[in-house]
Amino acid sequence: MGTAELLWNGLAALLTLFIFSFLYRDNVFYKFAERLVAGVSAGYWTILLYHTSFTDKVIVPIFEQQHYWYIIPSILGIMMWTRFSRKWAWLSRISLAFYIGIATGVALPIAMYASIYRQLQASMVSISLDWAGINSALVTIGLLCSLAYFYFSKEHDGWFGGISRVGIYTLMIGFGAGFGLTVMGRISLLIDRVLFLKDYVLTLFGA
Amino acid sequence: MAKQENLFDKMMSIDRRVIYLLLGLAVIVPAIFPFDVPVATTPEVESVFHFVDSLGTGDYLFLGVDYDPSTMAELHPMTKAILSQCFSQDVKVIITALSQNGPGMVESIINEIADQYGAKNHIDYCFLGYKPYPGIVVLNMGVNFKLTFPNDYYGASLDTIPVMQGIKNYTECAGVIDVCAGNIADMWIQFGNGRYGVPLALGVTGVMASDYYPYLQSGQIFGLMPGMKGAAEYESLSGYKTTGIRSMAYQTSTHVIILAFIIISNIGWFLSRKEEKKIG
Structure with missing residues (x-):
């Protein structure tokens, strides 16, 4: 590891410790590191957007390639900025209407197909007397009972209360699995930082 | 007069910094004394x-x-x-x-x-x-x-x-x-x-x-x-x-600590509820 890399990694190690100091209580070192991250991210993204959106989609097509129809979306983009003026803010609604219309038109049929139709299809599978069949039966029972739990036009008592109770248990199993995976995810971040600090210290002392 | 905290209440109100400290140790200890964990594939x-x-x-x-x-x-x-x-x-x-x-x-x-x-x-x-x-x-x-x-x-x-x-x-x-x-x-x-x-x-x-x-x-x-x-x-x-x-050993040790805390707080909750019922 060269001197420059060692110094940069040293700074990274220091900032990691600054962030960890929040576990004890809020302090000036944590605030400094937190704001540094926010500032660097915002700056990086701004420059990236300038190059990938403004340069690639406005400057290059209009001024270099003479694709003048790009002026129309550019004007719509400029109209979005009129939101800062009370007098002209209504103009931004035209751009917004255009954007929402297109986004909804593109996304809605595909989202319906991928998130609802295909998921419904997956819950309507044949039930057999092997493990796959038992799994399918569990999925169908869990789905129906969970839906029953969210049906509020009938009181949840008697046989219907029993079904919705199974629905609650199904949901709780789902939340439990989600919680376990979340714990794994958060701990992974801690592990990564500890491994980084360990490797840095070992490098520093030439181990 | 403030209600005196019994053992079960204490089990459910452990200082979060104690939990952080133990989790930190659970990650640092395998870093000093590494061990392998078998990884089953799915x-x-x-x-x-x-x-x-x-x-x-x-x-x-x-x-x-x-x-x-x-x-x-x-x-x-x-x-x-x-x-x-x-x-x-x-x-x-x-x-x-x-x-x-x-x-x-x-x-x-x-x-x-x-x-x-x-x-x-x-x-x-x-x-x-x-x-x-x-x-x-x-x-x-x-x-x-x-x-x-x-x-x-x-x-x-x-x-x-x-x-x-x-x-x-x-x-x-x-x-x-x-x-x-x-x-x-x-x-x-x-x-x-x-x-x-x-x-x-x-x-x-x-x-x-x-x-x-x-x-x-x-x-x-x-x-x-x-x-x-x-x-x-x-x-x-x-x-x-x-x-x-490499991180699976660390995951194992931290998960053991988290499971222990979940078990302790649940035991505390059930026992304190039992105590409350007894008192009426």
Whole structure:
């Protein structure tokens, strides 16, 4: 590891410790590191957007390639900025209407197909007397009972209360699995930082 | 007069700093005294590995590296393992970085793995970089890469890049593997698989994993690598071992501590409820 890399990694190690100091209580070192991250991210993204959106989609097509129809979306983009003026803010609604219309038109049929139709299809599978069949039966029972739990036009008592109770248990199993995976995810971040600090210290002392 | 705290109340109100300290120790101790944990592989990770393993010279794989440094702990190991497997099998890889803070990080990881295998930019792989609005990017790339990326990350025209000749869009690739943190995975499911029917596998963070298992069951994705465990499994299958397998010992020790705290607080809750009932 060269001197420059060692110094940069040293700074990274220091900032990691600054962030960890929040576990004890809020302090000036944590605030400094937190704001540094926010500032660097915002700056990086701004420059990236300038190059990938403004340069690639406005400057290059209009001024270099003479694709003048790009002026129309550019004007719509400029109209979005009129939101800062009370007098002209209504103009931004035209751009917004255009954007929402297109986004909804593109996304809605595909989202319906991928998130609802295909998921419904997956819950309507044949039930057999092997493990796959038992799994399918569990999925169908869990789905129906969970839906029953969210049906509020009938009181949840008697046989219907029993079904919705199974629905609650199904949901709780789902939340439990989600919680376990979340714990794994958060701990992974801690592990990564500890491994980084360990490797840095070992490098520093030439181990 | 304030109610005196009994043992059961204390069990349910442990100072959070004690928990942090013990969790910290649970991570530091395996760092000082390392131990190995066996990694059992699951069918959802095996199917991703076998899919990449089945590819050969001249095949194309589209790899979305759609995350940023905040989730690299979980996702870097699987990206590295997949890239190394592709380069070692001479599979051509087309890569994007659709997370706004990711491109610089993705460039560095590609360079690191490419250097290890002598893979060359524009010959063995092409890094397209970042463009905003991932949904539109995914939709456009299903028609033609050039609609969204007339140039690659380094500004070279796609028309002049050898690896991009003879391939128009990602449906002409053997498949798409998207390693991501955030809703870009939804764009791939809806547009990539839903609209264009491309075979799709996901590598996601642990937090996201439970949301994507239903897509595995419905067949909309053929494989799923959930968080660090998924990465460890992939490393174990591919033999390219970095921090995925290494971190499993740490995961085990911290999970034991968390389980202990859950058990202690639940015992405390049940016993204090029993006590309250007794008092009436």
